Amino acid sequence: MLQKNYLASLLTMVLAFPLVFTTSTQADNLAPGDKGETHWAREFLSYVTSGFLWEGALIAVEITAIAMAAGLALGLGLALMRLSSFRVVRASAWFYIWIMRGTPQLLQLVFIFDALPFIGLKFSSFTTAVIGFALNQAAFSAEIIRGGILSVNKNQAVAATSLGMSPFLTLRRIVLPQAMRAILPGIGNDTISMLKLTSIASIIFVNELTFRAQQIVGQNFRFFVVFAAAGLIYLLLTSVISLIQAWAEARFDLERDRTAPDPLRRMFGFSLKRTETPGVTALVTGKAPPRSSTPLAIAGGKDASSRGTLAEVLGRAPSDGARSSEPLIVCRNVHKQYGAQKVLCGIDLTVKRGEVVVLLGPSGSGKSTFLRTINHLDTIDWGEITVAGQHIGYQRIPGGQLKPTGGLAQARAAARISMVFQHFNLFNHMTALENVIEAPIRVFKMDPVEARQLGLRLLDEVGLQNHVNHLPHRLSGGQQQRVAIARALAISPRVMLFDEPTSALDPELVGEVLAVMRKLADAGMTMVVVTHEIRFAREVADRVVFMDGGLVVEAGTPAEVLDNPQHERTRRFLRIMECEPVAAAESSAA
Amino acid sequence: MRSHAATMIGAATLNIGLFMTSAAVAQQPVCEPDKIAQKYPGLAGRTIKIGVDPQTPPYVMRDAADFTKVIGVDADLARAVFTCAGVKHEFFLGGWSGLLPAVMSGQIDVMWDNLYYKPERAKSVDLILYMKAGTGALVPAGNPQNITKKDDLCGRTVSYGVGSVEDVTMKEQDKVCRAGGLPGVNVMPFQDLASGLRLLDNSRTDVLLWDLGFVDATASSNPKKYARGFATYSGLIIAAAVKKGDSDLAAVIHDGLAILQSKGEQKAIFQKYGVDPGLEVSTQVKTN
Numbered sequence: 076m077l078q079k080n081y082l083a084s085l086l087t088m089v090l091a092f093p094l095v096f097t098t099s100t101q102a103d104n105l106a107p108g109d110k111g112e113t114h115w116a117r118e119f120l121s122y123v124t125s126g127f128l129w130e131g132a133l134i135a136v137e138i139t140a141i142a143m144a145a146g147l148a149l150g151l152g153l154a155l156m157r158l159s160s161f162r163v164v165r166a167s168a169w170f171y172i173w174i175m176r177g178t179p180q181l182l183q184l185v186f187i188f189d190a191l192p193f194i195g196l197k198f199s200s201f202t203t204a205v206i207g208f209a210l211n212q213a214a215f216s217a218e219i220i221r222g223g224i225l226s227v228n229k230n231q232a233v234a235a236t237s238l239g240m241s242p243f244l245t246l247r248r249i250v251l252p253q254a255m256r257a258i259l260p261g262i263g264n265d266t267i268s269m270l271k272l273t274s275i276a277s278i279i280f281v282n283e284l285t286f287r288a289q290q291i292v293g294q295n296f297r298f299f300v301v302f303a304a305a306g307l308i309y310l311l312l313t314s315v316i317s318l319i320q321a322w323a324e325a326r327f328d329l330e331r332d333r334t335a336p337d338p339l340r341r342m343f344g345f346s347l348k349r350t351e352t353p354g355v356t357a358l359v360t361g362k363a364p365p366r367s368s369t370p371l372a373i374a375g376g377k378d379a380s381s382r383g384t385l386a387e388v389l390g391r392a393p394s395d396g397a398r399s400s401e402p403l404i405v406c407r408n409v410h411k412q413y414g415a416q417k418v419l420c421g422i423d424l425t426v427k428r429g430e431v432v433v434l435l436g437p438s439g440s441g442k443s444t445f446l447r448t449i450n451h452l453d454t455i456d457w458g459e460i461t462v463a464g465q466h467i468g469y470q471r472i473p474g475g476q477l478k479p480t481g482g483l484a485q486a487r488a489a490a491r492i493s494m495v496f497q498h499f500n501l502f503n504h505m506t507a508l509e510n511v512i513e514a515p516i517r518v519f520k521m522d523p524v525e526a527r528q529l530g531l532r533l534l535d536e537v538g539l540q541n542h543v544n545h546l547p548h549r550l551s552g553g554q555q556q557r558v559a560i561a562r563a564l565a566i567s568p569r570v571m572l573f574d575e576p577t578s579a580l581d582p583e584l585v586g587e588v589l590a591v592m593r594k595l596a597d598a599g600m601t602m603v604v605v606t607h608e609i610r611f612a613r614e615v616a617d618r619v620v621f622m623d624g625g626l627v628v629e630a631g632t633p634a635e636v637l638d639n640p641q642h643e644r645t646r647r648f649l650r651i652m653e654c655e656p657v658a659a660a661e662s663s664a665a
Numbered sequence: 666m667r668s669h670a671a672t673m674i675g676a677a678t679l680n681i682g683l684f685m686t687s688a689a690v691a692q693q694p695v696c697e698p699d700k701i702a703q704k705y706p707g708l709a710g711r712t713i714k715i716g717v718d719p720q721t722p723p724y725v726m727r728d729a730a731d732f733t734k735v736i737g738v739d740a741d742l743a744r745a746v747f748t749c750a751g752v753k754h755e756f757f758l759g760g761w762s763g764l765l766p767a768v769m770s771g772q773i774d775v776m777w778d779n780l781y782y783k784p785e786r787a788k789s790v791d792l793i794l795y796m797k798a799g800t801g802a803l804v805p806a807g808n809p810q811n812i813t814k815k816d817d818l819c820g821r822t823v824s825y826g827v828g829s830v831e832d833v834t835m836k837e838q839d840k841v842c843r844a845g846g847l848p849g850v851n852v853m854p855f856q857d858l859a860s861g862l863r864l865l866d867n868s869r870t871d872v873l874l875w876d877l878g879f880v881d882a883t884a885s886s887n888p889k890k891y892a893r894g895f896a897t898y899s900g901l902i903i904a905a906a907v908k909k910g911d912s913d914l915a916a917v918i919h920d921g922l923a924i925l926q927s928k929g930e931q932k933a934i935f936q937k938y939g940v941d942p943g944l945e946v947s948t949q950v951k952t953n
Contacts, residue, residue, distance in 0.1 A: 127732040185763060189770035197772070200759075278763035280716070280772075286760070292859055293720030294727045 115300060122291070122304030131284035132308050135273040138204045138281070143266050145205070146212025153217035154224060155246075168217065175214035181275050183207050188279040200280040207276070208269055219261035223254030234500035237450060238514035238566060239488025248517060252504050255327040263320035267313045284308060329504060329546055384532045385598035391567030403428045403463055403570060403601055404449060410457035411444060411625075418444045420625035421458070426570070426603060431596045433612040434605045435636075436622035437648055442605040445622070446572050449603065450492040454479060462490050463569060488518050493563035497575040499555040501547040507534055507558045508543040511565045519566060526565075533561040537591050553584030560591050571595065573604040609652050613637050621645045696924060698751025705750065707913030712753040715743050716773035718761035720859075723882035723938035724779040738878065741934045742795070743777045743905070746921030765790065768906055774914060777905040779876060782951055791911065792904035792951045793918045795931070797944040800831055801880025802894035803865065803873040806887075810871050812894040816841070820848035824861050824870040827854045830899055831874040865891075878940045885939030902946055915950050922948035 113121075122128060156168035175183070184207040187198065198206060227250050235245040274285030288305035292298055402425035411419040418441045426432050434442045447453040449460055451467045459466065459477055467490045468483035480486075501510050511530040515521040521529070534543050537557035539550075547555050556576055563571055573592065577585040589611050596602060596615045606612065612619050612633055619636040621628045623644050629636055640646045702709040717725040719735045728734040735756050747754040757773050764776040768790055782792045804812055810821060818835070819842035825831035832854060839850040853870050855861040858879075864870040873880075877896050884891045907914045925931045932942035 125732075185766060188763075188772060189766040192770040192772060200757075278760040280757050280759035280763070280767070282758050286720075286758075289859070290719045290727045290758075291732070293722055294729055296859070296862060298859060298863060 119300045119304055122301055123307055128284060128287055128305060128308060131282055131287035135270055135283040138208060138273050139270045141205050142208035142212055145209035147216050149213035150216030150220050153213055154220035157221050172214040172217055175211050180211050183211060184276060184279050203279050204276040204281045215265055219258055223258035224250055226257040227253045230498060230500040237452060237494040239484060239518045241484035244517055249502055259320060259324050266316050270312060384536050388564050388567050389599060402426060406460045408458035409448060409455050411455050418625050422627055428601055429599045430617045431602045431615055432618045432620060433616040434620050434622055440622045441625040442622050443574050446574050446605055449572060450487055491566060491569045493566050493568035494572040495559050495563050495576045497578050499559045501555055501558055503547055506544045506546055507539055510558055511562045515565050530565060533564055537561045551584060552580045553587045556588045557591055570601040575605050577608060607652060696749040701751040705913040705917050708752050708917060712755060713747060714757045714773040715754055716757045716764040716767055716776045717778045719758050721761060721779050723878055723940055738934055738938050738940055739777045745925055746918055749921045749924055750917045752917055768908055775905055775907050780904055780906055781901045782904040787951050787953050790906040791909055791915050792906050793915055794902045794904045794946060794949045794951060795922050796903040797946050798901040798903050799877030799896050799898040800874055801877040801896050803880045803891050804894040806890050806892050808892050808894055812872055814895050818850050821871040822851040822853055823872045823874060824853045824855055824864050825874040827856055881941055882939040919948050919950050
């Protein structure tokens with residue numbers, strides 16, 4: 076009978092709670108005895124509003140908040156250790172995670188509280204709980220964060236690296252913001268679990284919510300009302316966590332409306348004043364919006380204006396003091412192999428300032444790898460490469476050999492070599508404009524307002540003035556590649572490397588990208604281009620280099636190599652390329 | 666009874682003297698809160714942390730009138746003992762199973778909460794004995810199954826704590842029942858007392874076997890709901906535990922208890938919580 080009464084009460088209570096809550100006055104008696112005189116709803120309310128229980132809830136919240144923050148920080152460190160290229164570092168992190176995940180948390184808490192005093196480390200209950208939960212959480216969040224990092228395409232980091240961004244900057248600005256979408260649900264789960272699990276800390280004298288509820292029950296045996304009240308308090312607290320999680324997920328949602336004012340606010344508090352889009356004649360589309368008074372623009376026609384912006388970009392490139400007649404890039408006897416497979420077998424190549432060199436060759440001939448060694452995205456095993464007379468991230472050791480040095484990111488930034496990739500590699504979480512101005516602001520410390528103006532002009536140059544606030548996935552392939560070119564231009568490069576920039580595009584989109592590249596060449600940009608676009612090579616290149624099997628087979632002017640190849644391999648390759656439909660598409664667009 | 670207790674105090678004092686060199690213990694046991702520095706120099710300036718689990722009625726629990734206070738047999742005894750000696754003290758509230766490790770590690774100074782003296786336990790801590798332990802059979806009010814002795818449990822459903830003394834007893838009782846041609850004991854062990862009580866409330870079990878002090882206190886405070894079916898005495902003694910070698914603290918507790926016992930205050934505290942005053946035993950320090 077008693078049981079039936081309780082169940083009926085519980086059911087009614089759950090159903091009628093909102094009504095009761097809004098119409099009842101707060102009960103005065105916080106600790107009704109087991110007299111059966113107080114109405115259950117009043118009694119329940121008195122426990123829900125009990126300062127005694129809420130104090131316990133506050134302790135649980137404090138432990139959770141501090142331990143979660145510390146656990147996430149440690150977890151990030153452990154996740155990075157797990158991804159390290161050093162075996163010892165990886166193994167240490169793995170070992171830690173193995174121990175912490177594999178042993179009961181209750182025992183960990185008792186160990187910290189009761190065993191560490193024997194070696195002179197005596198922590199209070201609260202501190203023990205915070206340390207214990209943080210250390211445990213570190214192990215779990217390490218795996219969640221590692222999963223998030225692995226979910227981000229590696230090419231994102233490659234693109235950031237090519238812009239001179241340091242590993243830390245790349246992690247903070249590029250990888251983690253994108254990883255957050257994968258990380259947040261797991262962290263939300265863990266936070267809620269931790270809040271509820273703080274009850275196990277009663278074993279080390281932490282008087283949190285569950286333990287307090289049990290104490291009330293231990294005193295009056297009113298299980299249902301007391302536990303229901305504690306349950307409701309937990310529900311309220313976990314609801315707040317759920318709301319925070321939803322808010323955080325919305326913050327990192329790529330589908331969010333990007334045209335809202337101040338599109339950069341989302342990015343870790345970084346915020347710029349919105350300025351008018353300066354109208355610069357569109358290079359590609361030919362549309363001419365009204366010109367604003369940009370200091371560097373030259374009035375009077377699209378060629379003049381495009382030369383203005385491009386001239387500014389070229390003018391910003393650092394002067395190395397060398398005579399312009401000397402080659403900008405010098406590659407001597409470059410060797411590279413992956414495991415047993417030789418990819419580069421002694422490449423010799425020089426590129427002069429303002430020269431456009433096109434690298435042709437069949438797949439697997441080592442063109443892309445070679446391109447990546449120029450800005451040290453790939454290391455070389457033998458030989459040397461200098462850009463403006465400097466090694467990038469290498470130093471000569473006694474005996475004449477080169478050895479990689481620290482500070483590679485700074486060396487890359489100082490060299491100002493930008494790169495355009497086959498798959499664009501735009502930062503997926505940033506708008507077109509944000510993509511363009513990220514490196515100028517973060518790496519080259521350009522004034523944000525100035526960078527924004529430059530970014531808008533560059534996007535205008537590539538015909539994307541109407542897409543500045545669009546995320547990459549809202550753009551076509553051709554548009555994405557043009558953003559990528561604007562991004563590469565924004566760092567005022569000495570030289571631009573193009574790695575098959577049109578290979579991933581639909582044929583009808585190839586032309587718009589090639590047109591932009593052609594303009595760059597006309598403006599005097601030094602370019603090394605890996606492409607299969609024979610027509611582009613013929614019309615734009617100063618020199619064509621044909622590679623096969625990791626070697627330069629022949630090099631010369633387009634007329635020499637394309638129209639009058641000396642080697643059978645070159646001839647065979649060109650015959651095949653002429654049958655490719657890409658050439659036809661390119662010719663129609665150009 | 667009183668004279669018996671006095672004899673026991675004498676014996677206990679002698680026992681203390683055997684293992685403690687402090688001159689303090691030889692003094693007459695009277696409350697002298699101002700003389701703490703002379704009587705127990707090791708405790709001067711110390712604030713004693715008393716570890717208790719406030720969900721172990723009637724030993725330690727929250728005061729229904731004021732949740733910031735802990736009350737109960739053990740809490741009241743501890744408070745009285747330390748007040749008598751003039752020792753500053755505070756309660757540390759934690760889960761029961763965490764109390765003893767905390768004494769050993771020095772996180773708290775004394776565990777005072779329904780702890781049984783066992784020789785193997787005395788290897789880790791020093792124990793000050795003060796109360797007999799027993800098992801009580803809690804049954805619904807009116808004892809509808811008429812359970813008045815262990816043999817009445819044959820064919821009944823019986824609940825007790827997992828791994829408790831009662832666990833062993835009931836396995837033996839089951840054999841006894843079957844040997845006598847009667848149905849065996851249906852056992853229903855539980856993890857915590859609260860869930861055990863729910864079993865009894867829900868009529869899922871006929872009898873709840875638990876600490877006698879608890880059973881008596883519960884039956885006397887809820888006479889319309891519960892009753893004591895029967896009681897058995899295991900021979901175990903309840904004690905407060907201090908870190909090994911903390912002899913001044915052990916002496917304070919022992920002397921304080923001796924004074925309370927001599928004045929009848931320990932029995933008064935027992936009665937206050939519905940615990941049988943006959944469970945008192947003369948205090949004694951056990952170091953092994």
